[in-house]
Amino acid sequence: MALALAAAKAAELELIYIFDPRLTEYQQWQSKAIGKHQQRFIEHSLIELNNQLQVFGQHLKVYYGHSEKIIARYLIQNNFAQVHTSVAIGSYEQKLQSKLIKQFGDRIVRTWQHTLFEQNQLPFAIDDIAKTFSSFRKHIEKAKLAISTCCKISHLPPPVSKASFNLLINNSKHGSQSLAHLGGCASGKKHLTDYFGSDAALSYKATRNELDNWQSSTKFSLWLAHGCLSPRQIWHALKAFEKQRGSNESTYWIGFELLWREYFHWLLVKFGNSFFDFAGINDKAPLTSFHGERFQKWCHGSTPYPIINACMKQLKATGYLSNRGRQLVASCLVNELQLDWRYGAAYFQEMLIDYDIASNWGNWQYLAGVGADPRGGRWFNLEKQQQMYDPDERFINHWGGYNEVMPLDSININDWPIS
Incomplete structure (x- = not known):
C-alpha cells in the first residue's frame, strides 16, 4: 500500500532497502536482532523483488548503514519531496521514525499495512482492547468486518537514477537444511497456491502440532513476516478455498491463527514498551532470573x-x-x-x-x-x-537430541563444581 501511494503521487521514484549493521550486533539479552537465516531469506526476497520491479522499468537500491542517516541524506542532499514507509510498531523502529519525523515532519509518510484490519474498523478503541484473545476474537467475529484486498501495482514512475541493483550477497554457508532459499513474493505466492491446491487445509487442526512435517502446518509465517505475503492475501485465499472445497474446523482454525496474529499486533500497539518488560502487560514479575x-x-x-x-x-x-x-x-x-x-x-x-x-x-x-x-x-x-x-x-x-544430554548445572550455588 505504501508503494501504491508513493507511485500515485510521484513523477519519479527511488526504491531503497537499508541493511542496518546495528541489527547484527549483540543486543540486551545476549542475542542479535537478526540472524543468518533471516538475513539470507531477506536477501533472496530482495533479489526477487528487484526482478519484479524491472518489469515496471524500476530497480531496487540497497544500502548498508544507519537507516535514519541514509534517509536523511535523501531528503537533504538529494532534495526528495517525501519518503514513504510502513508504520513501525517496535520500540527501536519507532524511535528511528520519530527522530526522522521530528526533523522532516510530513515529508515522512507512513502507511499502516501489516494487519487484516485498519484501526478505524475495530469495534473498540485501542485502549479498550481486551487482555484475553477469546474476548478480542468474539468481538471481531461478531462485527463481521470487511477485509480489503491487496493493492495491485500496474504502473511505477521511472527511477531518479539509473544505478543498477547493488545487493552484495553474503555467501557464507548457512547449511543445506536452512529454509532461507525460499525468500521472495513469488515463492510465497507459489506456496500459498500449492497449499490451498492440496487437501492440507482440511486436516490442519489435526496435524498442526506435528514436530517435523512440511505439510503439517501452513508455513505461511515464513513469508508473512517479511511482507512477501500479506495477511489479507492469505485470508482471501482461505475464503476462496472454503467456497470451493467447503469449510470445516480445520479451515476455521487457519483463520483463527490469523486472528491470533492480529490480536498480538494490536496488543503491542496498545501496550508499547511494556510488551518487552520482564513483568509483561500484566505487570506481574515471574519468579525467574538468569543463569x-x-x-x-x-x-x-x-x-x-x-x-x-x-x-x-x-x-x-x-x-x-x-x-x-x-x-x-x-x-x-x-x-x-x-x-x-x-x-x-x-x-x-x-x-x-x-x-x-x-x-x-x-x-x-x-x-x-x-x-x-x-x-x-x-x-x-x-x-x-x-x-x-x-x-x-x-x-x-x-536432530540428535541424545547427542549432548547434559545436567543443567556444572557448579552449585556456591560456585563449587558439581562432580
Missing part, C-alpha cells in the same frame, strides 16, 4: 531433555521450529530452567526466519504467565509431550 550456563545449554541443545535438544538443534540448522516445538522449548526455559523469558524471546528473534515482533513477544509473554493468558502461563510435561508427539523418537534421533 548463563543454563541459557547456553538451552541455546545449543545440550539440556537434560532430548526433546528440547532436538528442537533447538532443528531451530539452529533451519531457522524454523514448529508451533508445538516453540511451546515446549519456551516452557522448558521458563519452568525447568527458571530463566528470564526475555532471553528466550530475544534468541527466537535472532534465529527464526519467521520472526514477527508482536507474535513472538506476545507468545513468550503468554507462556511465561505475564501476558494474555488468563490461566497465568503454561508448564508442559516434557515426558508426556514426547510420548504424544514423538513416541518412536524419530524426531529426537533425526
Whole structure:
C-alpha cells in the first residue's frame, strides 16, 4: 500500500532497502536482532523483488548503514519531496521514525499495512482492547468486518537514477537444511497456491502440532513476516478455498491463527514498551532470573531433555521450529530452567526466519504467565509431550537430541563444581 501511494503521487521514484549493521550486533539479552537465516531469506526476497520491479522499468537500491542517516541524506542532499514507509510498531523502529519525523515532519509518510484490519474498523478503541484473545476474537467475529484486498501495482514512475541493483550477497554457508532459499513474493505466492491446491487445509487442526512435517502446518509465517505475503492475501485465499472445497474446523482454525496474529499486533500497539518488560502487560514479575550456563545449554541443545535438544538443534540448522516445538522449548526455559523469558524471546528473534515482533513477544509473554493468558502461563510435561508427539523418537534421533544430554548445572550455588 505504501508503494501504491508513493507511485500515485510521484513523477519519479527511488526504491531503497537499508541493511542496518546495528541489527547484527549483540543486543540486551545476549542475542542479535537478526540472524543468518533471516538475513539470507531477506536477501533472496530482495533479489526477487528487484526482478519484479524491472518489469515496471524500476530497480531496487540497497544500502548498508544507519537507516535514519541514509534517509536523511535523501531528503537533504538529494532534495526528495517525501519518503514513504510502513508504520513501525517496535520500540527501536519507532524511535528511528520519530527522530526522522521530528526533523522532516510530513515529508515522512507512513502507511499502516501489516494487519487484516485498519484501526478505524475495530469495534473498540485501542485502549479498550481486551487482555484475553477469546474476548478480542468474539468481538471481531461478531462485527463481521470487511477485509480489503491487496493493492495491485500496474504502473511505477521511472527511477531518479539509473544505478543498477547493488545487493552484495553474503555467501557464507548457512547449511543445506536452512529454509532461507525460499525468500521472495513469488515463492510465497507459489506456496500459498500449492497449499490451498492440496487437501492440507482440511486436516490442519489435526496435524498442526506435528514436530517435523512440511505439510503439517501452513508455513505461511515464513513469508508473512517479511511482507512477501500479506495477511489479507492469505485470508482471501482461505475464503476462496472454503467456497470451493467447503469449510470445516480445520479451515476455521487457519483463520483463527490469523486472528491470533492480529490480536498480538494490536496488543503491542496498545501496550508499547511494556510488551518487552520482564513483568509483561500484566505487570506481574515471574519468579525467574538468569543463569548463563543454563541459557547456553538451552541455546545449543545440550539440556537434560532430548526433546528440547532436538528442537533447538532443528531451530539452529533451519531457522524454523514448529508451533508445538516453540511451546515446549519456551516452557522448558521458563519452568525447568527458571530463566528470564526475555532471553528466550530475544534468541527466537535472532534465529527464526519467521520472526514477527508482536507474535513472538506476545507468545513468550503468554507462556511465561505475564501476558494474555488468563490461566497465568503454561508448564508442559516434557515426558508426556514426547510420548504424544514423538513416541518412536524419530524426531529426537533425526536432530540428535541424545547427542549432548547434559545436567543443567556444572557448579552449585556456591560456585563449587558439581562432580
